[in-house]
Amino acid sequence: EAQVTQNPRYLITVTGKKLTVTCSQNMNHEYMSWYRQDPGLGLRQIYYSMNVEVTDKGDVPEGYKVSRKEKRNFPLILESPSPNQTSLYFCASTQGTSGGPNTGELFFGEGSRLTVL
């Protein structure tokens, strides 16, 4: 089944304890992106990647890192989590066209709910 898979789905951690949220897609998509969803703020982009080894900051990148060593994987790293990073995180991907790697039709993972105490 074509899908975007995130792990873990739920995580409670403490301030300062490094964690990684994995994201994998099996659709051979070029473009991948991370969003956080907060009440009243909607979806805000953290980082995106237009292809392997190509990543760039979104609207709220502070406190996060990403890597894109393989086309299918795009992990989100929180080196030193803080309580303001408590949120629902979504990974998404899309196939490119001649107009560019993002068609606007994103395929989303199920989300990872992170709580930082």
Place this chain on the structure above:
Amino acid sequence: AQRVTQPEKLLSVFKGAPVELKCNYSYSGSPELFWYVQYSRQRLQLLLRHISRESIKGFTADLNKGETSFHLKKPFAQEEDSAMYYCALLWISSGSARQLTFGSGTQLTVLP
């Protein structure tokens, strides 16, 4: 700068009533607009895009460049339409990357 505004955080209508979810955008280039929907306990998914000019699940949305709006409409709401709806704008950044910016979302509740 590009921006997507959904003025209503919450919207409640009765079953069978018409529903309109408002979306306004700000973008100096040529916009591509989308509506995404997130049903309870399901993934966020694309509902429709303006260039397709299609009706999905009875919903339609027309891009009005004069009013910079892309409102989502359905003539007769159903209980299964209850969900969170996001309007999104596809735009081109200074680095020529195509980016998708979302509004803050509208939670629609259709009452029996």
